[in-house]
Amino acid sequence: MNLITDPWPWYISGPLIGLTVPLLLLIGNKRLGISSSLKHLCAACIPKGKIELFNYDWKAQSWNLFFVLGLILGGLTLNILTDLDYQVSIADSTKTDLIEFGVSDFKGLFPKELFYWKPSNIWVLIIGGFFVGFGSRYANGCTSGHAIMGLSLLKPGSLIAVIGFFIGGLIITHLIYPFIY
Amino acid sequence: MKHLKYVLAGMLFGIVLIKSEAVSWFRIQEMFRFQSFHMYGIIGSAVIVGITSILLIKKFNLKTFNNEKIDLSLNPPKKVNTLLGGIIFGFGWALIGGCPGPLYALVGAGNIIYLIPIAGLILGTMVYGIIKNKLPH
Numbered sequence: 001m002n003l004i005t006d007p008w009p010w011y012i013s014g015p016l017i018g019l020t021v022p023l024l025l026l027i028g029n030k031r032l033g034i035s036s037s038l039k040h041l042c043a044a045c046i047p048k049g050k051i052e053l054f055n056y057d058w059k060a061q062s063w064n065l066f067f068v069l070g071l072i073l074g075g076l077t078l079n080i081l082t083d084l085d086y087q088v089s090i091a092d093s094t095k096t097d098l099i100e101f102g103v104s105d106f107k108g109l110f111p112k113e114l115f116y117w118k119p120s121n122i123w124v125l126i127i128g129g130f131f132v133g134f135g136s137r138y139a140n141g142c143t144s145g146h147a148i149m150g151l152s153l154l155k156p157g158s159l160i161a162v163i164g165f166f167i168g169g170l171i172i173t174h175l176i177y178p179f180i181y
Numbered sequence: 182m183k184h185l186k187y188v189l190a191g192m193l194f195g196i197v198l199i200k201s202e203a204v205s206w207f208r209i210q211e212m213f214r215f216q217s218f219h220m221y222g223i224i225g226s227a228v229i230v231g232i233t234s235i236l237l238i239k240k241f242n243l244k245t246f247n248n249e250k251i252d253l254s255l256n257p258p259k260k261v262n263t264l265l266g267g268i269i270f271g272f273g274w275a276l277i278g279g280c281p282g283p284l285y286a287l288v289g290a291g292n293i294i295y296l297i298p299i300a301g302l303i304l305g306t307m308v309y310g311i312i313k314n315k316l317p318h
Contacts, residue, residue: 010222013201017223018230020194025238027186029245029252034281038306046307053310066184068285070191075289077192078199084290090207091216098210109199109287110206110278115294122297128276129284129301130308131269136281137309138316139266140259143280146267147224152231157258164267165274166213172275173213 005082021152030063033145035136037068053137084109101181114181124180131168139164195286204286206278213275262318273305 008016024030042051043058078084085108095106103111114121136142139161141150147165150158201223202208212220237243238251245251274280277298279287284302287295 007202008200010219011226013197014223014226015230016197017201018227021231022234022238023190025251026245027190029249038302041303042307042310051310053313063184063187066187067191070188071195071282071285072289074192074195075199075286078196079290088202088205088207090211094211094214094216097214109204125277125297126301128273129298130305131273131276133302133305134309135266135270135273137306139263139270142270144282148227148231151228152235153253153255155255157263160260160263161267164264165271168268168271169213169275172272
């Protein structure tokens with residue numbers, strides 16, 4: 001396996017993701033979480049006093065925005081060093097299911113047919129994004145904050161959130177997908 | 182530049198997310214169809230490492246590099262909003278095949294189309310802020 005060009009198996013990448021938890025705690029007493037960056041962005045843009053949720057000193061939590069900047073730079077770095085337009089080796093059964101939804105191009109990290117500048121696709125992406133943004137604020141965290149950080153702290157609330165993530169995801173995948181695609 | 186360390190930590194996180202393929206729409210579909218162990222392996226092993234490291238921090242009473250006490254306090258769980266919000270998040274997670282961290286990393290990797298779901302994320306956050314008090318919590 002070539003560490004730079006090949007994808008990493010779960011038993012290498014998963015533990016490394018887990019190590020982000022102690023890394024952030026040790027370097028600055030911070031808890032892993034990505035979705036709060038969106039709240040900070042709103043707080044930075046919306047005039048103070050208008051909306052209670054965004055009425056706080058976002059600059060005091062700006063580390064989170066720098067972390068997100070790093071995420072973007074990480075993606076940029078990998079895109080320069082490696083070819084990300086390879087075929088992800090998903091299960092044959094998944095491929096069969098996706099072909100039914102009209103996916104034919106399996107090259108790259110996402111299906112280009114569905115992520116394309118076409119109004120019908122754009123609506124799915126905006127509405128999906130809306131749910132992620134709304135839901136993560138309502139649940140007070142996303143996959144990183146609840147599934148990784150919260151579960152690492154054995155927080156009961158995070159277990160509830162993760163169960164919710166899967167209830168929602170399973171409903172869309174198994175009941176709604178056939179109607180969208 | 183006291184925030185540089187967070188930029189570097191974020192870069193590591195982004196690189197690992199892409200290398201794990203957790204950023205891939207295909208992997209998320211595979212996960213929600215229970216057709217591979219891959220994503221469960223990632224989340225499971227990440228959580229095991231996270232739990233272990235927090236236990237070690239507690240056991241050895243580790244301090245931050247600035248010698249501060251590490252804050253591991255918990256708030257009491259709020260069940261209603263966490264479950265409802267979680268379900269709504271799940272709707273979106275399956276629709277766009279990505280959660281916030283991966284979306285940022287994918288934009289960085291040059292996939293400009295992912296700015297569309299990110300615009301949705303910001304909109305959703307804003308609307309939640311506006312109607313928060315009318316929702317059950």
